[in-house]
Amino acid sequence: MTFYRFSEWTTWFLASFFYAYQYVLRVIPRVLMPDIMQKFQIDAAIFGQFSGFYYLGYVLMHIPLGILLDRVGPKIILPLCIVLTSLGLLPLIYTDFWLYPGLGRILIGMGSSGAILGVFKVIRMNFKEDHFTRMLGISVAIGLLGGIYGGWPIHKLREYLGWEQVLFLLIGIGGVLAVLFFILIPGLKPEARRSERTLFSDVKSVFKNKKLLLICLLGGLMVGPLEGFADVWGSAFLVNYYGFTKETASALPDCIFFGMLIGSPLLSYVADKTKAYYALIILCAFGMAFDFIFLLMGGGTVFTLSLVFWSVGVLCSYQILVIYKATTYVKSNLVGLSTAIANMIIMPFGYVYHTAIGEVMNLFGGGRTLGDIGDYGKDAFAAAIGLIPLGLCVGGFGFILVVLSERKKSYRSV
Structure with missing residues (x-):
């Protein structure tokens, strides 16, 4: 029983850490703006579009990921989402035309969409319903710390390591997190599922x-x-x-x-x-x-x-x-x-x-x-x-x- 409870808390913490991790990637253009604009020779309008592509990816996958988390489970879906967010950083390092980092930014948004949905799912899987609000509040607080870390601490790391090395570090953290998720998170328990027709009807409603x-x-x-x-x-x-x-x-x-x-x-x-x-x-x-x-x-x-x-x-x-x-x-x-x-x-x-x-x-x-x-x-x-x-x-x-x-x-x- 003790090991089982440890597994539940570990799973919840990893889900919350993923929420914080994606928040770092969401706000990191704020710190890397001069580097990105200089490398890709873009103006403010294009940089604004690049940053905003995150939200397009986020919206694109929100409902599909919600369905997949219910049907396939977080053990498979969340590691894939983490991998997507990490891979989205690679075009900033290895390409010279701004459109490719824009596509990478969409990938980050798509993967990030699974973070908060994954937190919802993991809390409902592992804790009583009357603890849901409390645990969600703590998870959101951890996520906001990710937003904070994406500011001044990333700025200091950028000065010390260089901005591309910071991106490599973040990619490595994402890879480790994905592996830990796949190993530690339990599979989805059998449960009642709505039919496709009912789901479509509900969305339409x-x-x-x-x-x-x-x-x-x-x-x-x-x-x-x-x-x-x-x-x-x-x-x-x-x-x-x-x-x-x-x-x-x-x-x-x-x-x-x-x-x-x-x-x-x-x-x-x-x-x-x-x-x-x-x-x-x-x-x-x-x-x-x-x-x-x-x-x-x-x-x-x-x-x-x-x-x-x-x-x-x-x-x-x-x-x-x-x-x-x-x-x-x-x-x-x-x-x-x-x-x-x-x-x-x-x-x-x-x-x-x-x-x-x-x-x-x-x-x-x-x-x-x-x-x-x-x-x-x-x-x-x-x-x-x-x-x-x-x-x-x-x-x-x-x-x-x-x-x-x-x-x-x-x-x-x-």
């Missing part, structure tokens, strides 16, 4: 739910602070807009991930107690918009900006509330599927923000093909990052209209 789609689209407009700024563009902005050192600029956006460590349980607790889900989401939208307006005013110090980014991180946890609220509009037997689809709808906005920021950088920076992102100038950075508070305000006002619409319907029913 969720996609036909207009309220769910609307909420997810509005939530997607609010991902800019995390998926647009913290993931990739934050460090370059701080170096060129504020004049911070690369080391400081690599560390400051990590405060957003630290804030999320607090915000995820805090917002969930407040929402559960107050039931004011929409009010909290709207507060998050305009709170983050205010933070970014302050950021763009250009008067912040390292200390004040660290507080601003902590605030952004706490408010970024709105996604948990959006996904939960979206699932309340479907039948109880579709909650699991609708959660995956809601996440799948929200995540592509990361690609939208990455691409849009890059295009605006080119528009205001003269469309240069550069190895040094700094040559674009402050105006280009201000205009590009200004898209983030704009999206937040549109999303916030959209949720206000949703609330007003629901109140209007409730008055009519009375």
Whole structure:
């Protein structure tokens, strides 16, 4: 029995570590931006597309991987996902044309899609249902530490080893993790499975739910602070807009991930107690918009900006509330599927923000093909990052209209 419990905890930790590992690969372009732009001679617009390809791969495999994890099991699927994420780094090392690293970035996204789904599956396999939320919260916290590690620590490793050696190291870690997974994780137990016809019908039912789609689209407009700024563009902005050192600029956006460590349980607790889900989401939208307006005013110090980014991180946890609220509009037997689809709808906005920021950088920076992102100038950075508070305000006002619409319907029913 003792060995069995050890195996369960080991499996859960490996799944959580994979979630952290893919987070490092997700945010690593933030640190390697100058190296990538210089090697492949690309401008900001192409770099934005390259970074955003992660989300295309993520969305492409979200539902198929969910089905495969149920039918084949994590013992086979998760090691394959880890291998995909690791192999996605190779084009950065061995090719000279940017399209191949773009395809590698898609592979990273495809493999990463299995990380959070794998965590869901492993927790349900190994722990009681009433422990699910607690274990998921710990797993998410471990994953956010991966996002933090992808910033300042990777920057220091890059200075010490060189950026290509850092990529080799990450590939090696992925290979070891895949082998450990295959050896230690148990096979899938026989269980009842839905027919293909029922599965297709359920997917169709969720996609036909207009309220769910609307909420997810509005939530997607609010991902800019995390998926647009913290993931990739934050460090370059701080170096060129504020004049911070690369080391400081690599560390400051990590405060957003630290804030999320607090915000995820805090917002969930407040929402559960107050039931004011929409009010909290709207507060998050305009709170983050205010933070970014302050950021763009250009008067912040390292200390004040660290507080601003902590605030952004706490408010970024709105996604948990959006996904939960979206699932309340479907039948109880579709909650699991609708959660995956809601996440799948929200995540592509990361690609939208990455691409849009890059295009605006080119528009205001003269469309240069550069190895040094700094040559674009402050105006280009201000205009590009200004898209983030704009999206937040549109999303916030959209949720206000949703609330007003629901109140209007409730008055009519009375």
